[in-house]
Amino acid sequence: SLRAMASPPLEEHVFLVESFELIQQFAKQFQDKLCGVDMCVQREHGCQHSCVSTPGSFYCECNPGYRLNEDGKTCSPIDACADGRHGCQHHCVSGRGSYSCRCRPGYYLSHNKRSCTMIDYCSFGNHSCQHECVSIPNGHYCRCRSGFTLQPDSKSCRATDLCNGVDHGCEFKCVSTEGSYHCVCPEGQQLQADGKTCSKCGAGHVDLVMVIDGSKSVRPQNFELVKQFVTRIVDLLEVSPQGTRVGLVQYSSRVRTEFPL
DSSP states (O other): OHHHHSOSOHHHHOOOOOSGGGHHHHHHHHHHHHHTOOHHHHSOOOOSSEEEEETTEEEEEOOTTEEEOTTSSOEEEOOTTTTSOSOOSSEEEEOSSOEEEEOOTTEEEOTTSSOEEEOOGGGGSOOOOSSEEEEETTEEEEEOOTTEEEOTTSSOEEEOOHHHHSOOOOSSEEEEETTEEEEEOOTTOEEOTTSSOEEOBOSSOOEEEEEEEOSTTSOHHHHHHHHHHHHHHHHTBOBSSSSBEEEEEEESSSEEEEEOO
């Protein structure tokens, strides 16, 4: 009948005293429920943080950021980073009931307080790189544009000698420039449209005979200069039976035809 009339939960509102030894215990419980005794005040609760009274009893609670230990009284800080839901890109640091994100060296925390952005050291304007500055974590390095080589000072750049590093195909001579190269021809010759070969004097056909002094009065080094002059002239000509013909006569105490036209 009592259970039919009582409000739930029945286990807190309907009691059965099965023996006289339980009357005292029931009386105390009945008194606590009716009189609303604050058990946290009446007893030495031993709660580390806070005590919460209930009818006839009490329990301990912990401050935010802490969890109740198995003894039901003491509290331990909660590791907010342990569950892996913090969202920090680099490092999570637990605090009292909370956490904060931190970045590795060379990065700074973004506005969302979770992601990290690399520090642009090149933007500080003190890198002294001649061409390009490249930021990396904890610093920067200098880089040269294509066709240039970084010097030992790690800042300045020098044009790469492409004539030594590529198959330039120049007939006479290759000249390196900043990031490139071009071909040149000997004096008296013109560079052809292909940019590599040199044109010779083939417009007019002549019969050319050169007479050189081969006597002892001409020193050996001077005679070498004469030979170089002859070679340079002949190289400019389109020598062939149908084109220009060349002959050479050498004289000293006697005259000798070295080769006819």
